[in-house]
Amino acid sequence: MTNLAIAASGLRKSYRDKKGEKVVLDGIDLNVPERTIFSLLGPNGAGKTTTVQILSTLIPADGGTVQVAGFDLARRPDDVRGAIGVTGQYSAVDKLLTGEENLLLMADLKHLPRKEGKRKAAELLERFDLVEAARKPASTYSGGMQRRLDLAMTLVGDPRLIFLDEPTTGLDPRSRRAMWQVVRELVASGVTIFLTTQYLEEADQLADHIVLLDHGRLIAEGTADELKQLIPGGHVSLRFTDDLALKNALTALGRGFIDPSDDDRLTLQVPSDGGVASLRELLAALDAAGIEPAHLSVHTPDLDDVFLTLTGDQQKETAR
Numbered sequence: 001m002t003n004l005a006i007a008a009s010g011l012r013k014s015y016r017d018k019k020g021e022k023v024v025l026d027g028i029d030l031n032v033p034e035r036t037i038f039s040l041l042g043p044n045g046a047g048k049t050t051t052v053q054i055l056s057t058l059i060p061a062d063g064g065t066v067q068v069a070g071f072d073l074a075r076r077p078d079d080v081r082g083a084i085g086v087t088g089q090y091s092a093v094d095k096l097l098t099g100e101e102n103l104l105l106m107a108d109l110k111h112l113p114r115k116e117g118k119r120k121a122a123e124l125l126e127r128f129d130l131v132e133a134a135r136k137p138a139s140t141y142s143g144g145m146q147r148r149l150d151l152a153m154t155l156v157g158d159p160r161l162i163f164l165d166e167p168t169t170g171l172d173p174r175s176r177r178a179m180w181q182v183v184r185e186l187v188a189s190g191v192t193i194f195l196t197t198q199y200l201e202e203a204d205q206l207a208d209h210i211v212l213l214d215h216g217r218l219i220a221e222g223t224a225d226e227l228k229q230l231i232p233g234g235h236v237s238l239r240f241t242d243d244l245a246l247k248n249a250l251t252a253l254g255r256g257f258i259d260p261s262d263d264d265r266l267t268l269q270v271p272s273d274g275g276v277a278s279l280r281e282l283l284a285a286l287d288a289a290g291i292e293p294a295h296l297s298v299h300t301p302d303l304d305d306v307f308l309t310l311t312g313d314q315q316k317e318t319a320r
């Protein structure tokens with residue numbers, strides 16, 4: 001049986017404000033297998049940060065039972081803290097210090113002997129491609145370098161489970177990809193990652209398992225592929241060299257629409273799940289009618305489509 005890095009059941013949290021009680025987490029269950037990347041995906045205000053704050057012992061839950069790294073969260077918070085690392089939207093990096101000084105400070109906080117601290121700092125600077133910048137103040141670092149330093153600082157304590165709360169928000173595409181690579185390497189080295197993100201592509205790229213959180217409830221979960229299958233929208237695009245071939249194909253297949261975005265009106269969109277069996281069937285039907293498409297492409301719905309369908313269109317802006 002796979003060991004669970006996180007097992008949460010019936011997690012609840014609400015806040016009281018002038019308007020009364022606001023339920024932020026409405027009884028959610030989470031099971032995160034060790035050595036996997038688990039992604040909590042949701043729009044602004046869905047409750048992602050609150051979940052991370054509870055699981056990392058920063059704030060108490062109002063209800064539910066939680067085990068983190070094998071420890072009961074309510075009874076053994078110190079053991080949980082010793083096993084986890086958290087890098088949040090608000091970085092722990094002190095910008096007045098150099099990268100190396102930040103790492104040594106963290107090693108002191110973790111009570112590592114001086115020699116061991118220096119060895120660890122040097123290893124992490126190397127691993128996170130920060131050797132050249134090691135003696136420069138962190139204020140001179142790019143956004144991507146600061147995130148890498150932040151994550152390196154988290155690793156000083158050798159955590160088994162790392163919470164990455166929106167680790168690439170605001171980074172350019174190249175830095176985002178570099179961070180993804182770092183995350184993949186961490187998992188390969190045996191760490192478990194609990195990732196929150198607003199970026200669907202990020203969850204698609206990294207996560208073994210995704211849960212969609214909306215208004216404090218889990219509204220869907222599965223692998224990226226499983227989530228994509230929850231909604232319709234896949235199709236095969238067939239482009240023909242002339243109008244007659246397109247018309248014949250439409251007759252032979254008995255279904256399809258002319259793609260309005262093709263100015264030449266020579267592309268047929270045929271609804272399909274994009275699977276091998278249905279593609280084979282479609283090509284056989286065209287073959288039997290003696291029609292050869294000039295170009296074929298398969299479009300499966302992406303996580304954007306899933307997210308927008310399941311959370312409602314009004315969240316289109318925050319979902320990207």
Ligand SMILES: Nc1ncnc2c1ncn2[C@@H]1O[C@H](COP(=O)(O)OP(=O)(O)OP(=O)(O)O)[C@@H](O)[C@H]1O
Pocket residue numbers: 015016017022024042043044045046047048049050051198
């Ligand atoms: N201390 C607090 N007091 C009152 N309400 C709070 C408090 N902390 C969070 N909330 C509310 O809880 C809801 C969830 O917030 P949370 O920060 O967990 O969302 P999120 O999914 O992380 O969003 P974001 O992507 O913006 O960080 C929000 O409506 C927020 O206003």
